[in-house]
Every structure is written in structure tokens, then in C-alpha cells.
Amino acid sequence: MQSRARAGRPRDAAIDRAVLDAVSQVLDTGGYQALVIEDVARRAGVSKPAVYRRWAGRRDLALAELRRRLEAVQPPDTRCTLCDLHESLSLFSQAFTRVGATTLAHLLADSAHDPDFRDELIGTLVSPQREAVSRTLVKARARGDLRSDLDLALTVDALSSLVFYRQLFGPDPLDDAEIGRAVAAILSGIATDYDALVRESLEHEGDHVVPDHAHPG
């Protein structure tokens, strides 16, 4: 008694592929807006109920296709922190070029009032890429290349957000040269004399929050 095998006629796996291929084609030509179930079904040579039998709607359908496009990201590990970070971010950016900023925005919008789908979306598209960056940072810190008081989560956010921002708000995604400059900037800092700035800020009785990890050096 195979509990896995449901009774009755099994689903045709070829239909799954044909539909996702059609979705891919539509996304690349007309974008998410053009993703109309009936149209997808027609292109795939498949009936509409056959699609709904497999996916709940446009959102699920699009996410399923995007999941196909994002293979697991292999974070580099060359013991060269600059190289690894650069490579991580480059892969990150390339991944979202494949996904398409438009589609990402639509899925994000559609997930607004559906926490479950939002978790699935972020868990599929965002988290793996972030994780790759995070692992790179962890290794670099373990080597002693990064400050020990580093706020890891916030640094991952800072690097990841730059990739997303440029994809979503353009005009262009980050190119390699910009990634290099960004990595350099966040590693070396942009202040001429950070400690002096901290001292000066303390003289202001301002109500701003004093950074809780002032430069140790």
C-alpha cells in the first residue's frame, strides 16, 4: 500500500513543465502584468482548470517559475575578503536580473495582505541570496578581517539593500565597478577621521542616538 500514490489518474508531469515554460515566456516578453492564466494555459496547450489544479493563482505560478530560475547560490571562499564580497554581491545582483525587478515588485505588492505568501516569497527569493552574503561575512570575520564588534545582520542588510534598491528604483542595476566601490566604501569607511566625529557629536547635547559601538581603535 503506497500511501504516496493517490488513487485515480496521476497528474501529467509534462503539463507542469509546459505551463511553467509558458509562464517563463510571458514573464520575459510582457512581464507580470501580462501573466493571464487563460493565456498561459492556451500557450501551454492546456486547459485552465489544469493550471488551477496545480497552482493557486498568478502569484503562486510566477513564484514557481522564479524558483526554477534561481539555483542554489554557492558563496565563494577564496580567503580574499574583497574578492569574496565582490563575487557574492555580483551573484546576488545577477540572480535578480534573472528574476526581473518588475516581477519582484508585483509579487511583493501582491504579498502585502498575505503573510504566508510573503514568507514564502522572501524565503525563496531573498533569504538564500542574503545567506550567501552572510556566510561570506562570517568567514571574513572569523579570519579577523572584519571588526569583531560588527553588526552582522545590519551589514548584510546594507549590502543586500543596495542590490535591491538599484534593481527596483534603477535607473540601472549595480554594475561590477559600483560593487567594487561599494565594498571598498563599507570596508574602509567614508569618514576622514571617524573618532573626531564621535567626539564632536558628544559635544552636542542633541537627542540623537549615540552609536553604541564607537570605533575601538
Add this chain to the structure above:
Amino acid sequence: MQSRARAGRPRDAAIDRAVLDAVSQVLDTGGYQALVIEDVARRAGVSKPAVYRRWAGRRDLALAELRRRLEAVQPPDTRCTLCDLHESLSLFSQAFTRVGATTLAHLLADSAHDPDFRDELIGTLVSPQREAVSRTLVKARARGDLRSDLDLALTVDALSSLVFYRQLFGPDPLDDAEIGRAVAAILSGIATDYDALVRESLEHEGDHVVPDHAHPG
């Protein structure tokens, strides 16, 4: 001969206000998804054509309301770079809390295949906030607080993107303490010895792009 005054019955300015008030109410309760023209018209005590006579559709309607909410941002200027940057980013984040991440995502998605609307959207919601941050950075650099070889545009991107990212991808928007840590990190850098990292990366014959503004110090 007033060329400005069109012949015929003039538009009732009270309708403009009533409609935008209704839009505001709907956006705050049900979000962009709940923004249905017929519903807005009913709430405003107005006919549907009266709405379409003024705005092209949901997108324009929502953007018009959001424009009402974002007054001009006054970048602080206290000659304290840490304080000013902190304040700039805090105002930035607050502005988008008023707009609502959901609505922003929807508008961004809807603007995908309409470059004109996209320009209007970014010009209204994004550019002014960025500009405030940019002015703060420019003043700090002029004071000599920031490195002279600073890539201004990229730095603005880095700081702005963090605000957007946390608003859009959450789970929570940036809080004040995180803003402080982020400012500290980007000003002071996260590397223990950046110059050493650059030297090491040069030993790799890797094909990665060598940062074109290595640390001058």
C-alpha cells in the same frame, strides 16, 4: 480675456478634497488593494466620472494623495555630521512610514511598463528624500569630515537603500538605534585593516574589479 478660465461650469475644488480624503482613509484601512474607484467615489459622495475627470486611475489617485502627505523635507544642518546624517535618515524613514510600504510596492509594480509614471513616482516619493541625504553629505564633505574621493551618488544609494529595504522587506523598518549603527558603520568602515585587505586582493590574480579608489591614507 482670461485664457486660464475655461468656459463652462468650473470644477468643484471641494470634490478634489473629498476624494483625496476618501483615498487617504481607504489606504490607511485596507491598503492599496482596497482602493476601488467606485468605493472611493461613494465614500466621497461623488460620482465616478467626477473622479476620472481628475485622475487617470488608481495609480494617479494614490500618488496624488501620497504627495499630500510628504511635505518638503528640510535637511538638518547642525555642523555635526553624525547628528545630521542620523536625522536625515530618520526623517527619510518616517516619510515612508507615512506612505506605507504596501502602497509603495504596488505603485512601483504598476509603474513597470509606464516610464512616465515611473519618473513621476520616483520624482515625487524618492528623489526629494534622497536629495535631503545628499545635501547633508555634501555639507559634511565640504567641512572636510568625509573623504574627498567619496563617491557621493553611491553613498546616497547605500544609505537610502537601507531605508527602503527595511520598509519593503521588513520585518520591521529601521529604528533609531539601527540608523545610528548604520551611520557609524559606513563612516568608520567595518574592516580591521582595509589597506591590508587591498594588498591581499592584489595578490590574487582574480578577475574581480579592483576598487578604483583604494584608501589614500
Add this chain to the structure above:
DNA sequence: TACGCTCCGATACGGTACGTTCCGTTATCT
């Protein structure tokens, strides 16, 4: 072999929201 289950394509359906058009009426400008 017979039966039951589930998938298959085809088609029809009700529902929602869009954006437009027509109407008779009302307000303002020339």
C-alpha cells in the same frame, strides 16, 4: 473484468472592477 478515483479538455458561469458613455441638470463664463 469491473469499479472507483482523479486527471484531462472544453465550456459555461457568476463575480469584481475596470474605464467609458449617455443622460438630464446645474453652474459659470462671454
Add this chain to the structure above:
DNA sequence: AGATAACGGAACGTACCGTATCGGAGCGTA
């Protein structure tokens, strides 16, 4: 006075949603 355009109300055609129904086909179990 007359032209013009906004007003509310209502209906319209379109698009797409997601679901239901149908006869038929494929596969499991009795």
C-alpha cells in the same frame, strides 16, 4: 441669452478572476 463644461446617476462593454459541470481517459484496487 447662449455656449460650455461639470455634476449625479445609471448603464454599458471589456477583461480577468476563480469555480463548476461535463463526458472521456488513464490508472489503481477488488
